[in-house]
Structure formats: C-alpha cells, structure tokens
Amino acid sequence: MRKIFLLPLLLLGITMSYSKVAEPNFIPKEKIVNEKLLEICNDEKESTIETLKNIVNIESFSSDHGGLVELSNYLAEQLKKLGGNVEQLKPANNANGLNVIGKFKGTGTKNILLMAHMDTVYPKGSLKEAPWKQEGDKVYGPGVADAKSGVATILHTISVLNKMHFKNYKTLTVLFNTDEEIGSHGSRELITNESNASNLILSYEPTLAGREFLILNTSGTGKVKVTVNGLSAHAGAAPEEGINALVEAANFVEKTVSLDEGAGGTRFNWTVFESGNTENLNVIPDTATIYADIRFLTEDKLKEALNILNEKAKETKIKNSEIIVEYLDGNRPPFNTNEKGMKLLQNATDIYHSLGEKLHILPSTGGGTDAGYTMESGNPAMEGMALAGNNAHVLGQEFVDTTSIPRRLYLSAHTIIDACDTNIID
Structure with missing residues (x-):
C-alpha cells in the first residue's frame, strides 16, 4: 500500500476569517429610510x-x-x-x-x-x-x-x-x-x-x-500536482545508486512554501504528499507526488505562481531527478x-x-x-x-x-x- 502524508490544509471560509488588508473607504451618504x-x-x-x-x-x-x-x-x-x-x-x-x-x-x-x-x-x-x-x-x-x-x-x-x-x-x-x-x-x-x-x-x-x-x-481556487521521478535502489546496500524522489519532493516543498502570501494575497499550501511503500521500507522511492491548494485574486497572480513553480522545478537538488508541475482544472475563477x-x-x-x-x-x-x-x-x-x-x-x-x-x-x-x-x- 502507498503511504500518504497529510500536510496542514489552510481553510479560509467566508464566514470564518477575513482579510487583514485595510477596508476600502466608502464614506456613507445620507439616505432616507423606506x-x-x-x-x-x-x-x-x-x-x-x-x-x-x-x-x-x-x-x-x-x-x-x-x-x-x-x-x-x-x-x-x-x-x-x-x-x-x-x-x-x-x-x-x-x-x-x-x-x-x-x-x-x-x-x-x-x-x-x-x-x-x-x-x-x-x-x-x-x-x-x-x-x-x-x-x-x-x-x-x-x-x-x-x-x-x-x-x-x-x-x-x-x-x-x-x-x-x-x-x-x-x-x-x-x-x-x-x-x-x-x-x-x-x-x-x-x-x-x-x-x-x-x-x-x-x-x-x-x-x-x-x-x-x-x-x-x-479568490479563484485551483490545485497543483507535482510529480517527482527518481530511481529505486536498496536503501541499505546501495542507496547512493538510487535517486530519492521523496527527498527531492521534500526539497521542492521547502523551496516553494514562500509562495503563500498570507491574508489578502495568493494562498498556496501543500496539502498531500504521496511516496514510498510501507511494505518495502528498504527501497529508495522512485516516485513522489505532492498536491497543493492555491487561491488567487486574479488570473495574473495564478500565472505568476505557476511560473515560479516551473522555474523552481528546474533547480533539482539530486542529480538526474525530474520534477513535473501540473495545474489541475480549477474549481472557480x-x-x-x-x-x-x-x-x-x-x-x-x-x-x-x-x-x-x-x-x-x-x-x-x-x-x-x-x-x-x-x-x-x-x-x-x-x-x-x-x-x-x-x-x-x-x-x-x-x-x-x-x-x-x-x-x-x-x-x-x-x-x-x-x-x-x-x-x-x-
């Protein structure tokens, strides 16, 4: 069976929290009550x-x-x-x-x-x-x-x-x-x-x-899927002959958490991490898949975040590993x-x-x-x-x-x- 790690998921409901950005200044005008x-x-x-x-x-x-x-x-x-x-x-x-x-x-x-x-x-x-x-x-x-x-x-x-x-x-x-x-x-x-x-x-x-x-x-809402490809090897006898996809994925998470801009900006949070096999703990994992929830206030902000992710994907930590970024069909604009x-x-x-x-x-x-x-x-x-x-x-x-x-x-x-x-x- 595949082991799934759940990372914290940030849920921002309309009635549960609100932006820290200053409110627009609408100065009330006199209006007669009906x-x-x-x-x-x-x-x-x-x-x-x-x-x-x-x-x-x-x-x-x-x-x-x-x-x-x-x-x-x-x-x-x-x-x-x-x-x-x-x-x-x-x-x-x-x-x-x-x-x-x-x-x-x-x-x-x-x-x-x-x-x-x-x-x-x-x-x-x-x-x-x-x-x-x-x-x-x-x-x-x-x-x-x-x-x-x-x-x-x-x-x-x-x-x-x-x-x-x-x-x-x-x-x-x-x-x-x-x-x-x-x-x-x-x-x-x-x-x-x-x-x-x-x-x-x-x-x-x-x-x-x-x-x-x-x-x-x-916010518009969407999902990002990142697939990391590596190479299997024996974790005890010859781990250096493998390409650890789990480690590369963890490094990618660390490099991209700063995409989250906090309240009032683009929200980007990694939420699911899949890699390895609990029945074969002595095997260097050759694949890892991670998912993120993304919330964006304009389509331009979405494009900006995806561009950064794709650029970071080129900067692998482990030689010959591969990182593929996909934007899944968004829920809403x-x-x-x-x-x-x-x-x-x-x-x-x-x-x-x-x-x-x-x-x-x-x-x-x-x-x-x-x-x-x-x-x-x-x-x-x-x-x-x-x-x-x-x-x-x-x-x-x-x-x-x-x-x-x-x-x-x-x-x-x-x-x-x-x-x-x-x-x-x-």
Missing part, C-alpha cells in the same frame, strides 16, 4: 426563521441525490407560491439533485439574478447528531448559515417585494444550485448563462455575525468587483448607514464562491448578501444570528428596488 419597506422586513422575521427550519431539516449533502431532490422540490413549490415560473433542471457532469430556476415577470427594464446554493458539506445523518435548535437570537443546524440562510433570504426578499407590490423589473430570476461545495461543476454553465442575461447579480453567501460585510473580491459593482457597494453602505448600522466591505477572502462564474458577463455583482452567522462547516456550532434578518432583507430588497428605479447600474 419606512414601509423596513416594517415589512421586520414583520418577515419569524416566517424567515420558519423557512430556515424547514430547509435545514431537509438534509442536502452535495453527494446526497435524494436529499437534494427533496429540497429542490420544496424550493420549487415555494417559488411557485410566490408567483414564479419554475423549472427543475438536471445538473451537468453527473452532479446530484436538481437545480432550480424561478422566473418572475415584471413591468420594468432590468433583469436581476439572485443566486444561492442548497447543498451543504454535512453527510446524510448529520441532522441526528446536530438537530435544528434555537437558543435566544441564534439558530443552529447543518448548513443553516452556509448557505441555507442565502436560500431563505432570497425567498423572503421576493415575499417582501410582493408585499411592497414592487414589479419594476423585467425579469427577476432565482437560481438555487446543488453543488457549490464541490466546485459547481454541474451548475457553472447555468450560472454563467443566467449572469450573461442579467443586468445585476446578487449572490447570497453568508456574512459574519458581529461584523456584517459584503465582499469586494473572492476569482470574483472581482467592477466599477458598477463599486457603486452598488457604496449604495449598500448608505442603506446600512440609514439604519444606524455599519456595513463593512471585506477586501478579499481566500474562499471561492459561485460569484466567480459571473465575471465573464461583465455585469455588476455583489457577494455576501445572506444572513449573518458563523462557524460554517462546523457541525453543531454553525449558526445564524436572527437579529440580522430584518436588516439583511431590507438590504436585499432595497438594492433590487434601487437597481430598477435609479441609474445605479446603467
């Missing part, structure tokens, strides 16, 4: 909690086809009740479940896309270990923040707009996909196509309880807020300020999101529109702060109204 809208958002709080409970109680692990179909059916029914024309679509690339598309027709000129993922990282049966519970202002459950809070926020944003009798959009499109936690290989084309047809995209990943934000940039998106962030800052609240703008995160697939469209987008919570991906500890519900609904609905009634995205 009292009717705020009242409706306050009244919507309890029904939003009930929706959260219902969807948390339908387990939807990315590999659980049955659970994802059940949740897809539930969400399709909710969208129909809200007045949408609904399709359930089989994902590409053998992904599980059914993606959901809901279309709401209005009387205006702007096409708006609201998107969130319904899948979670929690295997089927996790709900028994960590059931839904409410303690004070917090609700707990598998996936409650990431990103079932986004699903609930979208459903109740539409409910709020309906109660406001707001229809000044051309088409309001809702997209719930089933495979974000595993790279969205089954839904990336759907996201890209819907983004291309939209004037504005709002992506509903959770924000952070106690420090509510929207996100300026999210990076998301970078464009000029129109910056105007939306300013407007969101103003909306929060009108409520007496501070909205932070997160400069960057090492976590990748589906917002990256919207970049091809060139249309403005905002990420981090869901409810405030924390401890994403931590069973029994992931939670949503229910006090955030009214203001997050207000932000969501107000952003849509402003996009349709003003020239903010023109």
